Amino acid sequence: MDRRTLIIAGAALMLGGMPAHAGQTWDMAVAYPPGNYHAKSAERFATEVAAATKGEVTIKVQAGGALGFKGPEMLAAVRDGLVPVGTMLLNQQVGVEPLLGIASLPYLVSSPSEMRTITDLARPAYDRIAQKHNQKILYMVPWPGQNIFAKTEVKAPEGFRSLKIRTVDRNGSDFFRELGASPAQMPWGEVVPALATGVINSVTTSSSSGVDGQFWDFTSFCHLVNWQSNFDMVTVNLAAWKKLTPDQQKAIVDVAKRLEPEFWKAAEQEDADKLKLLSDKGVKMVQSNDTLRAFMIAKATPKWDAFIAQVPAAKEIIEKYRAAVKK
Structure with missing residues (x-):
């Protein structure tokens, strides 16, 4: 047993x-x-x-x-x-x-x-x-907000094409596919082995998980895009x-x-x-430039209405939320 x-x-x-x-x-x-x-x-x-x-x-x-x-x-x-x-x-x-x-x-x-x-x-x-x-x-x-840990720096929208990136959920997979990346949805327990063996070369996750996985051993850059909560x-x-x-x-x-x-x-x-710990360990913190951020947001916002179409119960919550935060 x-x-x-x-x-x-x-x-x-x-x-x-x-x-x-x-x-x-x-x-x-x-x-x-x-x-x-x-x-x-x-x-x-x-x-x-x-x-x-x-x-x-x-x-x-x-x-x-x-x-x-x-x-x-x-x-x-x-x-x-x-x-x-x-x-x-x-x-x-x-x-x-x-x-x-x-x-x-x-x-x-x-x-x-x-x-x-x-x-x-x-x-x-x-x-x-x-x-x-x-x-x-x-x-x-x-x-904490979701950032992008990668072996190489993404400086422009076309940089996403080189990413074989771990995602957590369908929202993330669909989003990164729209950005041009190759997403792979997997639970946390599979992430570090996948990084170590080259199955993936990047991860979208929080700073906490970046430390948990000792990502300084596998990635050089943390892109502070805060794209998901x-x-x-x-x-x-x-x-x-x-x-x-x-x-x-x-x-x-x-x-x-x-x-x-x-x-x-x-x-x-x-x-x-x-x-701070990630930075001290040698991971470079990268703020997204205006072009990159605008590209990501332009790909993101249509997914709000698409989600409502798929999950009608979300409509009232999202409408009240957007009114409250003026977004």
């Missing part, structure tokens, strides 16, 4: 066989390495939950994909009770729920304040999606949630509400710290 089979069997026993209101111990699946700030936020959350529930609820953070689940599998893994709690990148779940890709549309969301606005407007829809998939959102945290949400399986007492549930919700603003501030500082 392999590790993943044991996890599934254990989850079934834990979610189905434990008496309601007993002390609970939950594994929390985190695909990112322990040093990543999302993993650190999860550890902080677990510590605060233990304190708030007087040790009645224990969350064991399993970082680095220790439980065997990749990022795109998290929505289903929590839904099916294979793991009680998980943190998932929203735009990796679009194969199941396309609306979760709304905030990752190219150049739609470009600043911390815009991230807050889109989250506030989309959160009711996110909550409905979570409930549909047998889970409850505990908190959400943004990623991404979010992680932490959810709990509803069967596990319902085993808690009302007081335990309230304590956990209160912890999540208190910590989420701190995690958002940490995300902003994370970007500055990680960009």
Whole structure:
């Protein structure tokens, strides 16, 4: 019996066989390495939950994909009770729920304040999606903006043609294909091996992931294009949630509400710290010139209406968002 089979069997026993209101111990699946700030936020959350529930609820953070689940599998893994709690990148779940890709549309969301606005407007829809998939959102945290790490510098639009670039989601793949690049969508665990073997020569990701992957060993340039925003949400399986007492549930919700603003501030500082570290390691920071930026935005904006055509539920959210941020 392999590790993943044991996890599934254990989850079934834990979610189905434990008496309601007993002390609970939950594994929390985190695909990112322990040093990543999302993993650190999860550890902080677990510590605060233990304190708030007087040790009645224990969350064991399993970082680095220790439980065997990749990022795109998290929505289903929590839904099916294979793991009680998980943190998932929203735009990796679009194969199941396309609306979760709304905030990752190219150049739609470009600043911390815009991230807050889109989250506030989309959160009711996110909550409905979570409930549909047998889970409850505990908190959400943004990623730093998505940049382009590459072996060579892209100075003009035609420079994209040389990029064999890793992307996270369909939005990214479609966008970079429009730019002239050759995108390859893959989960985080496959990125560094693909760079090392030459399957790809560039990656679009955050500064945090650039450090996680030690990209200074593989790339020389970080293009600060900030073309996409991404979010992680932490959810709990509803069967596990319902085993808690009302007081335990309230304590956990209160912890999540208190910590989420701190995690958002940490995300902003994370970007500055990680960009400095990358620079110190020899990665050259490149600001996109006006021609390059105009080219990227011109390719990006038609995708907003195309997304609405594909996902009609996004129409009201995007219209309210654009009115609010005047974009």
